[in-house]
Amino acid sequence: MHPSDGALPNAHCCFLFQNEICVSRLLIRKNHPLDPWLSAADVALRTLFATPLAAEASPAAAVTEGALQPEERRLSGALMRVNHVGEVCAQALYTAQATVTRDTGLREHLREAAREETDHLAWTRARLDALGARPSVFNPLWYAGAFALGAVTASVSDRVSLGFVVETENQVSAHLGSHLQRLPADDLASRAVVGRMKADEERHAAQARAAGALELPFAARALMRAAARVMTGTAHHF
Numbered sequence: 022m023h024p025s026d027g028a029l030p031n032a033h034c035c036f037l038f039q040n041e042i043c044v045s046r047l048l049i050r051k052n053h054p055l056d057p058w059l060s061a062a063d064v065a066l067r068t069l070f071a072t073p074l075a076a077e078a079s080p081a082a083a084v085t086e087g088a089l090q091p092e093e094r095r096l097s098g099a100l101m102r103v104n105h106v107g108e109v110c111a112q113a114l115y116t117a118q119a120t121v122t123r124d125t126g127l128r129e130h131l132r133e134a135a136r137e138e139t140d141h142l143a144w145t146r147a148r149l150d151a152l153g154a155r156p157s158v159f160n161p162l163w164y165a166g167a168f169a170l171g172a173v174t175a176s177v178s179d180r181v182s183l184g185f186v187v188e189t190e191n192q193v194s195a196h197l198g199s200h201l202q203r204l205p206a207d208d209l210a211s212r213a214v215v216g217r218m219k220a221d222e223e224r225h226a227a228q229a230r231a232a233g234a235l236e237l238p239f240a241a242r243a244l245m246r247a248a249a250r251v252m253t254g255t256a257h258h259f
C-alpha cells in the first residue's frame with residue numbers, strides 16, 4: 022500500500038515503507054507540551070472575537086422584555102457590560118488555571134466551570150445586544166490581566182489557585198447583588214440573567230472551597246477588590 026493510493030497505511034506498513042508518515046502519526050498520538058497553551062489561545066480568541074453559544078437557554082427567555090425609558094436602557098446596558106467583562110475574565114481565569122495545573126482532576130473541574138461560565142458569557146452578550154449596548158472596548162486587556170493573575174496564582178499551588186477562585190466568585194456574587202439593586206425594575210430580562218448568575222457564582226465558590234481552597238490573606242483580597250473597582254468603573258463607560 023502506498024499513500025498515493027488514497028488510503029492511510031496501517032501501522033505495520035507505515036513502519037516498512039513510510040517512516041515520515043510514522044513520525045507524523047506518532048506525533049498525533051503523543052501530547053505535545055504546547056497543546057494546553059494552544060488550547061488556551063483558542064479559548065482566548067473565541068471569547069474575544071466569536072459569538073458565544075450557550076448550552077442552556079438564557080433565563081431572559083422565560084420573561085417578557087420590559088418597556089424601558091432611554092435612560093433606563095442606558096443604565097441596564099452599562100451594568101450588563103460590566104457583567105459581560107466579568108464573564109470574559111472568568112473565561113481567562115479558569116482557562117489559565119486549567120492550563121497551569123498538573124492535577125488532571127482539577128483541570129477537568131476547572132474546564133467544567135469554564136463551560137458553565139460560557140453560558141454566562143453568552144447570556145450577558147445577548148443582553149448587551151438586546152439593549153443596544155456594546156461590549157467593553159478593553160476586553161482584550163481585561164482578558165490578558167485575568168489570564169496572567171490566574172496563571173500566577175496557579176503556579177504557586179493548586180490550593181492557592183482555588184482560593185483565588187473562591188475570592189473572585191464571592192466578589193462577583195456581591196457585585197451581582199448590587200446590580201440587582203440598581204437595575205431598572207422593568208428590566209426583568211436582565212434581572213433574570215443576573216439572579217441566575219449570582220446563584221451559579223455562589224455554587225462555584227462553594228465547589229472551589231470543597232475542593233480544598235486556601236483562604237487568601239486580607240491584603241490579597243483587598244488588592245483584588247481594588248483591581249475590580251478599576252475594572253468595573255471603566256467598563257461601566259467603556
Ligand SMILES: [Fe+2]
Pocket residue numbers: 107108111138141218222
Ligand atoms: Fe459567571
Ligand SMILES: [Fe+2]
Pocket residue numbers: 111138190221222225
Ligand atoms: Fe463563576
